[in-house]
Amino acid sequence: MDKSIFQPYEDEIQALEEEIQLLTEKYEDLRQESTFFSDEEILKSIKSFQSETQEETKGEASPSELKAQLESLETDLSFLMKFTGFNFTSHSKKTLEKTRNRTVQKHRLSGKCHSVSFQLEFQLLEMQNNEEVSAVVSDLSIIMESREDSNVSKFVSSSEERGDLLTFFRSLSTYAEWYEHRRRTFLHFKAKYPDVVTLPEGLWGDFIILRNPKISGFELMIVWKIHLNEEGTTIPVLDLLPKVPEQVVEKRTSSVESIPGSFRSALRLFGIEAAIENLIKVLASET
Numbered sequence: 001m002d003k004s005i006f007q008p009y010e011d012e013i014q015a016l017e018e019e020i021q022l023l024t025e026k027y028e029d030l031r032q033e034s035t036f037f038s039d040e041e042i043l044k045s046i047k048s049f050q051s052e053t054q055e056e057t058k059g060e061a062s063p064s065e066l067k068a069q070l071e072s073l074e075t076d077l078s079f080l081m082k083f084t085g086f087n088f089t090s091h092s093k094k095t096l097e098k099t100r101n102r103t104v105q106k107h108r109l110s111g112k113c114h115s116v117s118f119q120l121e122f123q124l125l126e127m128q129n130n131e132e133v134s135a136v137v138s139d140l141s142i143i144m145e146s147r148e149d150s151n152v153s154k155f156v157s158s159s160e161e162r163g164d165l166l167t168f169f170r171s172l173s174t175y176a177e178w179y180e181h182r183r184r185t186f187l188h189f190k191a192k193y194p195d196v197v198t199l200p201e202g203l204w205g206d207f208i209i210l211r212n213p214k215i216s217g218f219e220l221m222i223v224w225k226i227h228l229n230e231e232g233t234t235i236p237v238l239d240l241l242p243k244v245p246e247q248v249v250e251k252r253t254s255s256v257e258s259i260p261g262s263f264r265s266a267l268r269l270f271g272i273e274a275a276i277e278n279l280i281k282v283l284a285s286e287t
Helices: 003-020 022-033 039-057 063-084 149-162 165-192 246-251 253-257 259-270 272-285
Strands: 086-098 102-113 116-129 132-144 207-211 219-228 234-243
Touching: 063 086, 102 165, 116 165, 132 149, 132 165, 149 165, 149 219, 165 207, 165 219, 165 234, 165 272, 207 272, 219 272, 234 259, 234 272, 259 272
Parallel strands: none
Antiparallel strands: 086 102, 102 116, 116 132, 207 219, 219 234
16 A cells, blocks of 8 residues: 555645644744743734734735635545544643744644544654754654554554654554455445354454355354554455364365465455455355
């Protein structure tokens, strides 16, 4: 799965959020500055802000037009969040330090990507040198809910050490999308073949059981694991485990032993859905 397809949407989301929250953040910055500057400096800043606002709005759209533009931006943002699977449920920030060319803020952010919940806490240092602005993330702490936590914990620790939020969100998006893809696939086959497909752990489990009602004790378990390594790469791993009665093994030893290998070959040739579909059809046709 090509991770680069998410980059334009991530950039667009960031741009929309910045535009929507611009005036709110300016006001918040002015309010926070009261801790660090004198009354005279505060009044000077307010007058400067008012002057800039008047110049920016002079000759531009009317309030009703600006409101319509804002609503349109919010609609676009909502669409992009649904498209990428991200839903941010809360965000707060606190300014810890602010000078003329240096700002330190503490952010708390929580949300879900498809079915995977996450919480973030980090400090953001912004430094301005002439017209250039640089930002550094530090003290990153991540809490991520996952049912495949054996490798996820390593990825979380690695992300916290690097402080790379963009890589974290990109990797989380791909990882959560595989979760959602597996859920939809299991749901599809359960609905299509209710007499053959069983989900012992529900739609969020990592395996399904295939049974032919006409062959007692014969089962095929399709295991579908989703691994996330330290570099943030998602790796789906599928395999097939047969459970065969002794009388069937005695009659068809060679054919039974070849089932897992045939399934892996079908995965490479046809993909996940087609391989499972063919397996179910073959199983259902056995008498």
